[in-house]
Amino acid sequence: RxxxxxxxxxxxxxxxxxxxxxxxxxxxxxxxxxxxxxxxxxxxxxxxxxxxxxxxxxxxxxxxxxxxxxxxxxxxxxxxxxxxxxxxxxxxxxxxxxxxxxxxxxxxxxxxxxxxxxxxxxxxxxxxxxxxxxxxxxxxxxxxxxxxxxxxxxxxxxxxxxxxxxxxxxxxxxxxxxxxxxxxxxxxxxxxxxxVHSGAESRTPDRLKQVYMVVPLEQKVDTLFSFLRSHSQKKIIVFVSACKQVRFFYEAFRKLKPGPAVMELHGRQSLTKRLLTFQEFTEREHAVALFCTDIAARGVDFPAVDWVVQMDCPDTADSYIHRVGRTARYQSGGNSILLLLPSERAFVTKLAAARVTVRSISAKQSKVTTIQGKLSGLLAGDGAVKHLAQKAFVSYMRSVRLMKDKDVFDADALPGEAFSQSLGLAGVPELGNLGAEADLEKNPLKKQKNQTALQRLKDKIKQKREAKKGA
Missing domain, CATH: 3.40.50.300 (P-loop containing nucleotide triphosphate hydrolases)
Structure with a gap:
């Protein structure tokens, strides 16, 4: 007690x-x-x-x-x-x-x-x-x-x-x-x-204000930067699809300085680095934006988060709920905004079917600042950030291609050239074979290379158990 x-x-x-x-x-x-x-x-x-x-x-x-x-x-x-x-x-x-x-x-x-x-x-x-x-x-x-x-x-x-x-x-x-x-x-x-909530009208907290905005892919980076600038004193979590995107936005935005301090959290970091970032973001009360993948979307309690920004559409309504759950926890209020591509409008219907209501808003164009020129200059002078931009482009395009819900995600509708320019790139990066992931089972060496350390550990344990049974 x-x-x-x-x-x-x-x-x-x-x-x-x-x-x-x-x-x-x-x-x-x-x-x-x-x-x-x-x-x-x-x-x-x-x-x-x-x-x-x-x-x-x-x-x-x-x-x-x-x-x-x-x-x-x-x-x-x-x-x-x-x-x-x-x-x-x-x-x-x-x-x-x-x-x-x-x-x-x-x-x-x-x-x-x-x-x-x-x-x-x-x-x-x-x-x-x-x-x-x-x-x-x-x-x-x-x-x-x-x-x-x-x-x-x-x-x-x-x-x-x-x-x-x-x-x-x-x-x-x-x-x-x-x-x-x-x-x-x-x-x-x-x-x-x-x-305690199975019969509730909504699967998200009552104190959570939820909105979405339809934004063309080539305008997303400008919209995000402008949002951070206009909410510079808030505590914000920004969700993107892939680790490479987190790395690029962290490195680019900490140089372009939208207003709040920027941090990164993703699965490629060492355990020590992840826990230090987790602790530092928890202790900050305002003026900070954490870029992350869904690794931070479940269970963890970041106190007093003002905004959850979903820059990329989540794969399912459940993932959306887990993401917005980082704000409006316990008795606190909170806000969330979801950026949808025109081709992803069907996701709003998916949310409604999952007992989640989101309100549509439009960006005030007078408040949206374009940073494409600044990004181009940054990439021209920093080869490392340019490499991250190329990786972020490929990772995002691949993530959409691999999404299972084809009612929402249409990889063929993505404007590759305009998107690459919005990242500050002069040309469209080579995508390679985006369908290669589906053939990993046919190539054991490539499959192992693409596995996480956890999956390799699970396979190792499984092999040991099978060996014991065989003995």
Missing amino acids: RGLKAGGFVKMTEIQRGAIPRALAGRDILGEARTGSGKTLAFLVPLVESLFRERWSRMDGLGALAVSPTRELAYQIFQVLAAVGAQHEFSAGCIVGGRALEEEQKAVASMNILVATPGRLLQHLDESPGFYASGLRMLVLDEADRILDFGFQETVHHILGHLPSERQTQLFSATLRTGVQRLGKAALRSPEVVS
């Missing part, structure tokens, strides 16, 4: 009122609540309290596990755990990919509570001597729908195979779609379903 009060957690949210008493009574929980509703405390309070009631000590080993789909969310859960559990003497750790496994192996066996990403947790369960989960009392699967989106279903099932059947489990998700329910059947026993 003292830890909660010291952390400023005084009044419970709806999901907390529904889940905490049931979890404290020992029931498994299947929780559904939209983003920003306070799910983290809904499972951490029972987790800490249950171990406290059992007088769990450092000698008792691992008592609780919280599994998160991303490193950033795992880190944030751990921060909240450290705050609310400050009055207790449990040993706790956060294990995620990106660090040397050997460093974690030295400490992991002595932890009472672990927050982990699925791939790294399974790797420790398979490979770390002295690390056992046979006495586990509570398992938490947070952002279960995103765990499935990231392809961790098989990994989670392998993790469940390492855990005792006599345990309490809490599973939380923004939606209880079919895949989440299947995972719930595998992980939970006669759960209490706590759903």
